[in-house]
Amino acid sequence: MNNLLLTTLSGLNWRDLAENDEAFFVYDLEQVAANVTGLRSILSGLHSDVRLFFSLKSNPHLPLVRALFDLVDGLDISSHAELEYCRSLGLPGHRISMSGPGKTDASLRCAVDMGVSVVHIDSLEEFASALKAGCQRLSVRMHQDDLFSPKLGVNRGDQLSMVSRWDGRLRGLHAYLGRETFSWDRLRKTCDHMAAWMEHSPASYMEDARYFIGPGLGVDFSHLEPAPYQLDRPIDFEVGRAMVANAGLYAAQVLSVKNTGRGLRQVIVNGGLQHLGSPFVSLNSPQGTSGVMAFRNGQPLEAQGIHEFVVAGSLCLGHDILHPRVAVSSRLRRGDWLVFPKAGAYGVTAGVPYFIGQDLPREFVLQNGKLIETTHKNFKLYQCDAGEKR
Numbered sequence: 178m179n180n181l182l183l184t185t186l187s188g189l190n191w192r193d194l195a196e197n198d199e200a201f202f203v204y205d206l207e208q209v210a211a212n213v214t215g216l217r218s219i220l221s222g223l224h225s226d227v228r229l230f231f232s233l234k235s236n237p238h239l240p241l242v243r244a245l246f247d248l249v250d251g252l253d254i255s256s257h258a259e260l261e262y263c264r265s266l267g268l269p270g271h272r273i274s275m276s277g278p279g280k281t282d283a284s285l286r287c288a289v290d291m292g293v294s295v296v297h298i299d300s301l302e303e304f305a306s307a308l309k310a311g312c313q314r315l316s317v318r319m320h321q322d323d324l325f326s327p328k329l330g331v332n333r334g335d336q337l338s339m340v341s342r343w344d345g346r347l348r349g350l351h352a353y354l355g356r357e358t359f360s361w362d363r364l365r366k367t368c369d370h371m372a373a374w375m376e377h378s379p380a381s382y383m384e385d386a387r388y389f390i391g392p393g394l395g396v397d398f399s400h401l402e403p404a405p406y407q408l409d410r411p412i413d414f415e416v417g418r419a420m421v422a423n424a425g426l427y428a429a430q431v432l433s434v435k436n437t438g439r440g441l442r443q444v445i446v447n448g449g450l451q452h453l454g455s456p457f458v459s460l461n462s463p464q465g466t467s468g469v470m471a472f473r474n475g476q477p478l479e480a481q482g483i484h485e486f487v488v489a490g491s492l493c494l495g496h497d498i499l500h501p502r503v504a505v506s507s508r509l510r511r512g513d514w515l516v517f518p519k520a521g522a523y524g525v526t527a528g529v530p531y532f533i534g535q536d537l538p539r540e541f542v543l544q545n546g547k548l549i550e551t552t553h554k555n556f557k558l559y560q561c562d563a564g565e566k567r
């Protein structure tokens with residue numbers, strides 16, 4: 178956890194944050210900015226034209242988007258709702274790219290209307306719909322034959338059949354490298370593969386065609402050395418988790434601590450899957466306990482007598498598990514809080530917020546050292562106006 182977040186949690190702010198039972202997120206806007214700087218310095222050596230896009234699905238919380246939009250080259254969106262959201266914010270289409278395997282006709286028409294810079298095509302049928310909608314700025318997502326993305330992208334035969342029936346020219350090729358599976362070697366192999374596709378039918382690509390990459394960087398990219406080679410073409414990176422995950426923390430109140438079968442100590446918190454689409458297990462270090470901290474009355478619970486707990490959410494679902502092995506003080510009890518660092522990505526909007534109507538989290542940002550509540554009230558499905566109460 179970074180120092181600013183720690184200071185905020187331990188200080189007076191705790192009273193505002195934990196004034197009732199609701200879980201909350203806090204996002205540190207300075208950390209987000211530092212992440213963009215760090216990513217640019219690692220990636221910029223690849224080519225004189227490297228652009229950085231924020232993958233909006235990883236966290237569309239408005240203050241983050243506003244802060245990021247000034248720092249990155251653009252946003253990558255994956256749904257019609259995200260596109261309309263950008264439109265409502267007045268964000269210009271030429272700084273938006275569109276990916277995702279589920280594009281509706283309405284979303285394609287909206288992309289044309291907004292002048293989206295590139296639509297990454299994911300299937301032959303989608304290609305036909307995109308042309309019908311009037312999309313001309315297209316790239317094709319290359320199918321990667323691996324475990325991580327079996328349903329994504331277009332195979333070689335389908336790509337050839339697209340270009341043979343279209344007299345337009347592609348803006349480039351796209352690939353998503355898979356969640357947390359980035360390596361320089363993997364990037365180079367993917368770009369070589371794309372280069373081979375482009376060389377096979379050069380007339381089908383713009384002269385300045387780009388590589389479009391969802392790099393699948395992990396939550397923590399600080400161990401990465403700057404790019405060890407250069408590419409022959411400009412490249413765009415769409416980054417989600419590496420841009421925002423370590424800038425956010427999630428805190429949830431403990432409702433029960435109990436012994437269950439097989440010697441497990443089980444914690445139930447007032448939160449869970451409805452707040453977080455991706456639970457805290459990192460694919461890179463599944464056994465890791467992610468630095469979770471326990472708090473009582475705004476103070477960290479001292480670390481002696483550590484015990485391992487299964488931390489589960491409050492939904493009546495077996496798979497509502499935030500982490501299978503959290504090591505915190507064995508004195509943990511109802512009313513304490515668990516604070517999870519690196520929780521800034523794939524939170525509220527990736528969760529299942531309406532299932533049985535459990536409490537939803539609040540959201541805050543830290544800006545210039547000040548804590549500001551920015552909770553989106555529309556998440557409160559079960560709320561009714563005072564006049565409607567019986």
Ligand SMILES: Cc1ncc(COP(=O)(O)O)c(C=O)c1O
Binds near residue numbers: 415418
């Ligand atoms: C096409 C595409 N780009 C970018 C991303 C962002 O990935 P990450 O959050 O791992 O950076 C994803 C995630 O699923 C994706 O599908």
